[in-house]
Amino acid sequence: MTGEEAEATHRHVTWSVGRRTADIVFRDPRRFGGVTPYRSHAALLEAWDLELGPDGLTVTAEQLTHQLSGKRAVKAALLDQAVVAGVGNIYADESLHLAGIDPRTRCSRLRPQRVAELAEAIRTILMRAVTHGGSTLRDYRAGNGTRGNAQQLHAVYGRDGEPCMACGAVLRGARLAGRATVWCAGCQRRA
Ligand SMILES: [Zn+2]
Secondary structure (H helix, E strand, O other): OOHHHHHHOOEEEEEEEOOOOEEEEEEOOOOOOOOOOOOOHHHHHHHHHHHOOOEOOOOOHHHHHHHOOOOOEHHHHHHOOOOOEOOOHHHHHHHHHHHOEOOOOEHHHOOHHHHHHHHHHHHHHHHHHHHOOOOOOOOOOOOOOOOOOHHHHOOOOOOOOOEOOOOOOEOEEEEEOOEEEEEOOOOOEOO
8 A cells, every 4th residue: 555545545524725725634544533513612612511521631630539430440431531531442551550550440449549649640641642642553643644652651551461561460451341451460459
């Protein structure tokens, strides 16, 4: 496949701007995205408020405490965009490892101090990923076509069976909330 052909794949929508001096392209190989028209900016913000939790880049301990409740596993909760927005499978695993929390821990069992540590870990992991241009595993590219390199920093994601970089224990893998999940039994605790 030539570079031009690769560029042309997964283009779902192309908007022509001005006198075709520029195009805005919605390109989404993973098909997780979507395009939804709103009648006004206010209507868009209103919909976001209903559908999305606080932004993971700035989520506070207070906000996360309010959002995490019930018996479901903390990993499942983090993947729910209504709980915290912007955390996907990779960064959920990385945040839980940094915070030292077992992904199977029930939300209701997390003490306030642990939730505060998790909020800080989410902010740290997401900011680091943004700084490194995201994680290019297969086909992710930034808007300007460049590859991200945050995948080089992954401590657990994709490392099932390898030694933990922090403690040396063999990393465990399982499916949780329908997604591949990797964690360290040595440094991630249940409560
Ligand atoms: Zn470890």
